[in-house]
Structure formats: C-alpha cells, structure tokens
Amino acid sequence: MANGSTSLMVHPIRSKRALSLLILSFTDLIYVVWLFFVTLAWNWNAWLIPVRCTFPYQTPENIHWWLLMDYFCDGIYILDIFVMQPRLQFVRGGDVVVSETMRDNYRTFHWGWMFQMDVISLFPLDFLYVFTGVKSLLRFPRLLKYNAFFEFNDRLEAVMSKAYIYRVIRTSAYLLYSLHCNACIFYWGSDYEGLGSTKWVYNGKGNSYIRCYYFAVKTLITIGGLPDPTTVFEIVFQMLNYFVGVFAFSIMIGQVGAYYRHCVDSTVKYMSSYKIPREVQNRVKIWYDYTWKSQGMLDEQELLIQLPDKMRLDIAADVNYSIVSKVALFQGCDRQMIFDMLKRLKSVVYLPGDFVCKKGEIGRDMYIIKAGEVQVVGGPDGMTVFVTLRAGSVFGEISLLAGGGGNRRTANVKAHGFANLFILDKKDLAEILVHYPESQKLLRKKAKKILTKDKKPADEKGQAKETGEVIPQRPETPKLYKAALEVGTGQTFAKLKETYKGATLEVFTSPVL
Numbered sequence: 001m002a003n004g005s006t007s008l009m010v011h012p013i014r015s016k017r018a019l020s021l022l023i024l025s026f027t028d029l030i031y032v033v034w035l036f037f038v039t040l041a042w043n044w045n046a047w048l049i050p051v052r053c054t055f056p057y058q059t060p061e062n063i064h065w066w067l068l069m070d071y072f073c074d075g076i077y078i079l080d081i082f083v084m085q086p087r088l089q090f091v092r093g094g095d096v097v098v099s100e101t102m103r104d105n106y107r108t109f110h111w112g113w114m115f116q117m118d119v120i121s122l123f124p125l126d127f128l129y130v131f132t133g134v135k136s137l138l139r140f141p142r143l144l145k146y147n148a149f150f151e152f153n154d155r156l157e158a159v160m161s162k163a164y165i166y167r168v169i170r171t172s173a174y175l176l177y178s179l180h181c182n183a184c185i186f187y188w189g190s191d192y193e194g195l196g197s198t199k200w201v202y203n204g205k206g207n208s209y210i211r212c213y214y215f216a217v218k219t220l221i222t223i224g225g226l227p228d229p230t231t232v233f234e235i236v237f238q239m240l241n242y243f244v245g246v247f248a249f250s251i252m253i254g255q256v257g258a259y260y261r262h263c264v265d266s267t268v269k270y271m272s273s274y275k276i277p278r279e280v281q282n283r284v285k286i287w288y289d290y291t292w293k294s295q296g297m298l299d300e301q302e303l304l305i306q307l308p309d310k311m312r313l314d315i316a317a318d319v320n321y322s323i324v325s326k327v328a329l330f331q332g333c334d335r336q337m338i339f340d341m342l343k344r345l346k347s348v349v350y351l352p353g354d355f356v357c358k359k360g361e362i363g364r365d366m367y368i369i370k371a372g373e374v375q376v377v378g379g380p381d382g383m384t385v386f387v388t389l390r391a392g393s394v395f396g397e398i399s400l401l402a403g404g405g406g407n408r409r410t411a412n413v414k415a416h417g418f419a420n421l422f423i424l425d426k427k428d429l430a431e432i433l434v435h436y437p438e439s440q441k442l443l444r445k446k447a448k449k450i451l452t453k454d455k456k457p458a459d460e461k462g463q464a465k466e467t468g469e470v471i472p473q474r475p476e477t478p479k480l481y482k483a484a485l486e487v488g489t490g491q492t493f494a495k496l497k498e499t500y501k502g503a504t505l506e507v508f509t510s511p512v513l
Contacts, residue, residue, distance in 0.1 A: 363399025
C-alpha cells in the first residue's frame with residue numbers, strides 16, 4: 001500500500017522450507033533467543049572494551065583469549081546481519097510483509113539506517129593491529145550495534161507476563177554500567193595524574209577495579225566522604241561526575257514512570273489474572289506495540305481532550321483534513337462542518353484478521369480508512385474476498401445516513417493488515433448537522449441516491465426470492481373459474497367448449513355446477 005500501490009503487500013511463501021526460515025511473529029521465541037545471544041555479544045564489547053583500554057588486564061600472556069572472544073562475538077554479528085535480519089517480517093502501510101522483499105527492506109527501506117549501522121559496527125579496524133598492536137580502542141565501532149540490545153528488550157517484554165520485573169533489573173543494570181564506565185575513567189585519570197601522586201587519585205593498592213568502582217559509587221550517588229580534588233583536572237573531573245550522576249538518575253526515574261509501560265503492564269496483569277489465552281494476549285501486546293510506534297500514543301482523544309478547542313481543531317485539521325476532504329460523501333458540504341466533524345473522529349487500530357464489522361450487526365458508525373487495507377469477505381466459507389478497500393475509502397455510511405434505527409450491516413469487513421480507521425458515530429454526526437441544515441439536505445440526497453442505487457440491480461434482474469418482493473404479482477385467474485362465471489351469464493355449452501378447449505369438461509357436468 002506504500003506510495004499508492006494497489007497490489008497486496010502480503011505475498012505467498014513459495015515453499016514450506018522457505019516459510020520455516022522466516023521470523024513470522026512479533027513474539028517469536030526463537031528470534032527472542034537469538035537476540036539474547038546478539039545482546040550478549042554487544043555487552044561483551046560494551047563492558048570490556050572500556051576495561052581493556054584503561055585497566056592493565058590485557059597482557060601478552062592472555063591476549064589470545066581476548067581475541068578468541070572478540071572474533072566469536074564478531075561471528076554472531078555477521079550471522080545476525082546476513083542470516084537473521086533479512087528474514088524478519090516488517091510492516092509497510094499497515095500490511096505485514098513476508099516475502100523476498102524483506103531483504104531489500106532491511107538494506108534500503110525504513111530500516112536501512114539499521115543495516116548501515118550494523119555494517120559500520122563490523123568495520124575491520126582490527127587490521128591496524130599490525131601497526132599499533134592489539135588496541136581495544138579500535139573495537140569501539142562494535143558498540144554501534146546497540147539497536148539489537150533495545151530490540152531484545154522490547155521483544156522480551158512482549159513475551160513476559162511480568163515485564164516490570166525485567167524492567168527494574170534493566171534499569172539497575174543501567175546504573176551499574178554508568179558506575180562501571182566512571183570507574184574506568186577514574187583509573188585512567190589516576191594513571192594520567194600518576195598513581196598515588198595525590199590523595200584524590202587511586203593509590204595503586206589492592207584490587208584496582210573494585211577500589212575505583214567504590215570511588216565511582218560514592219561520586220555519582222553523591223554519598224560524600226571523598227578527598228577534595230586539588231588540581232584543575234581533578235576538579236573538572238569531579239564536577240562532571242556530579243552532573244552525570246544527576247542526569248543518569250533523572251533518566252532512570254523517567255523510565256520507571258513511563259505511561260506506555262504502565263498501560264502495558266496493567267493490561268498484561270489483568271489478562272494473566274483472568275487466564276486469557278496466550279494467543280489473545282499476544283495480539284493485545286502486538287496492538288500496544290504497533291499503536292505506540294505508529295502513533296506515539298495509545299489514544300489520540302485522551303491527549304487532545306486536554307487542549308483548548310481551537311488547538312484541537314488546528315491539530316485535527318492539519319493531521320486529518322486532507323484525508324476526510326477527499327471522501328466523496330462529504331464533498332460539497334460546508335467546510336466548517338467538516339472541521340467540526342474532524343474533532344469527533346476516533347482513530348482506532350485493527351490488527352490483521354480483526355473484524356471491523358460483521359453482517360447482521362446493528363450499524364451505528366461510519367468508517368474512513370486512514371491507513372492500511374480492509375477486505376469485504378463472505379461466501380460459503382466466509383473467506384472469499386469480494387473487494388479490498390484502501391486508504392481514503394468509506395464504508396458503513398448506509399447505517400449512518402439511513403433514517404430510523406435498526407439498520408443492520410450487510411457484509412463482513414475485516415482488516416487485511418494493520419489498519420488505522422477513523423470512526424464517526426451516528427449520534428455525533430446528528431449533533432453536528434443540526435447547525436448545518438444545507439449540508440444536512442445534501443447528505444440526505446446522497447443517502448437517498450445510494451439507497452436507490454443499491455435497490456436497482458435487484459429489481460432489474462428479478463431476484464425476487466433473494467431480495468423479497470414487497471408487493472407480489474397477482475396470479476392469473478384459472479380457466480375453469482372463468483368458465484364457471486361465463487355459464488352464469490347465459491353462454492351456451494357449445495360456445496364454452498369452443499372457447500375453453502384446454503379445460504376439463506367433466507367439471508361442467510358435475511352436480512356442483
């Protein structure tokens with residue numbers, strides 16, 4: 001559906017073997033496990049590169065072990081870039097794409113920047129070891145594959161029933177890592193100043209990492225009890241430590257109180273307590289994930305209701321007017337009426353396969369497709385696709401415009417991929433049209449035209465049984481009954497015999513007549 005394409009984006013898989021190689025779900029456990037190993041490789045670089053650059057732990061005697069682990073982690077990076085990521089499904093225009101285009105998407109499309117960062121992270125600066133010796137600083141590009149770490153967090157939380165526990169552990173790890181980096185920098189500063197040269201620097205006694213880590217804890221958490229810095233280098237270093245400590249704690253507090261995570265956790269807890277089936281839970285988590293990433297919020301109305309009426313109108317007009325103004329049903333209506341209607345529209349995201357409405361339901365809403373596709377389905381198996389509606393299309397307007405109540409849906413409509421729909425309630429439209437009588441008349445004419453158009457094909461084809469005739473045709477008068485009437489008027493038997501040759505003459509000799 002991207003760039004106005006009319007072709008479907010979900011392509012069939014050519015073989016079962018190819019299907020088994022794809023990552024088919026947002027909550028695929030195999031992919032989560034793989035991301036765990038990629039995250040371990042990234043953490044090896046993130047935690048140990050600073051240590052090897054500052055502390056004297058990398059020696060000629062153990063260098064081969066360090067290099068073995070380095071290149072083992074590089075191998076995991078390579079497998080992820082060239083084997084796993086090209087097989088990962090993605091969403092384009094609301095459709096879940098599962099085809100050979102996934103490889104191109106990873107390399108060039110929306111996720112192209114990830115591919116570029118992944119390739120740069122494997123830039124072979126190790127060849128410079130020939131001239132500089134084994135310098136761990138040359139492996140810093142490996143840290144650019146940070147997206148795997150954050151993706152692992154999102155995927156793991158999606159499959160956990162108590163994700164908040166992992167989130168607390170991860171937040172604690174952020175704190176420990178910031179202290180770890182500070183300990184490495186403190187040792188480097190102490191070595192730069194000279195170990196034991198002042199009371200402030202590390203004196204070179206005991207376990208260097210533990211003692212420097214202890215200094216980092218007391219500095220970043222501002223416990224106090226540290227020797228006063230004496231040199232300009234020490235003073236600047238100490239002030240930066242204080243600033244970093246305040247900044248790090250503010251970020252962690254913000255993560256703990258995130259609105260989105262609170263909503264997800266509450267929903268997951270509710271579903272777990274009532275033992276909701278795992279399949280339903282996964283669909284709910286996917287809805288949260290897709291809605292938050294595509295809209296940046298879970299409910300637009302909840303956000304806009306806090307704004308003044310004028311600001312709500314400005315935002316609604318900028319975001320949605322271009323879509324609604326192109327709907328044929330509302331063309332010719334008062335411009336201000338459309339603006340008022342924009343404030344009443346509700347944006348709802350449907351997952352692939354969700355039914356938007358079902359045949360026989362009472363219709364109270366009209367739908368405008370903002371993004372994605374929906375399909376009108378039916379047939380004996382209920383799976384035959386009659387038509388596919390795309391962005392800008394409208395359906396359900398009959399229930400909205402028809403007078404009276406009890407208007408039932410005439411077809412099943414379900415989301416083809418991820419579909420974002422605007423919903424307009426019949427009651428809301430009625431309240432708006434009270435102030436715009438001309439637009440009300442125009443919509444009534446269009447409604448009458450639509451209803452008349454829908455009835456014509458049935459009348460022309462004579463489908464009386466399927467549509468049901470309001471006034472059935474009068475049956476033809478039987479020949480025998482006509483004959484009896486004419487006998488009563490004095491006609492002779494000979495004339496009747498000549499006139500009604502096809503009738504059964506024995507009836508006329510019957511005692512009844």
